[in-house]
Amino acid sequence: MLRIDMPGGVLIIKYLVLDFNGTIASNGQIISEIKPLLVNLGKIINIYVLTADTFGTAERQCADLPVILHCLQSDNHTAEKGELVKSLGSDNVVAIGNGRNDLEMLRIAKIGIGVLGAEGLATQVWQNADLIVPGIVEGLELLLNPKSLIATLRQ
Ligand SMILES: [Mg+2]
Numbered sequence: 001m002l003r004i005d006m007p008g009g010v011l012i013i014k015y016l017v018l019d020f021n022g023t024i025a026s027n028g029q030i031i032s033e034i035k036p037l038l039v040n041l042g043k044i045i046n047i048y049v050l051t052a053d054t055f056g057t058a059e060r061q062c063a064d065l066p067v068i069l070h071c072l073q074s075d076n077h078t079a080e081k082g083e084l085v086k087s088l089g090s091d092n093v094v095a096i097g098n099g100r101n102d103l104e105m106l107r108i109a110k111i112g113i114g115v116l117g118a119e120g121l122a123t124q125v126w127q128n129a130d131l132i133v134p135g136i137v138e139g140l141e142l143l144l145n146p147k148s149l150i151a152t153l154r155q
Helices: 032-041 058-062 077-088 100-108 123-128 136-144 146-153
Strands: 002-006 009-013 015-019 046-051 067-071 093-097 111-115 131-133
Touching (some): 002 146, 015 077, 046 058, 058 067, 077 093, 077 100, 093 136, 100 111, 100 123, 111 123, 131 136
Parallel strands (some): 015 093, 111 131
Antiparallel strands (some): 002 009
């Protein structure tokens, strides 16, 4: 687990929930610089990757990484992503995404992070996130260095 000592109380983060395309992957390929970051984070928290697998590449791309791949089954990806965060116990979840269908999972998660990557960030997601990062590398580095995260989120 990841312990984040906020001035108002301690956050215990057990799960990281990641959107795939536009967040950790571009054109169906995982951004190579983040692989070592995922390996390090996988030692302390459980990582879920949620995807509709538009490019049919997710399983192979995630094969060597410490992540649990969840392929979306329903017609309502926004609700399905939010329900998964709820089922994990939203108080213990950090969620990272970029697309409009990430809105619910970012809103429900204890910490919702919007990624302004190469594929853009939906405005509604921006408005429902706790913080915005310029790219997924910076987002994952914040989790590996929670002091910076605390500095950004404290009131
Ligand atoms: Mg996306």
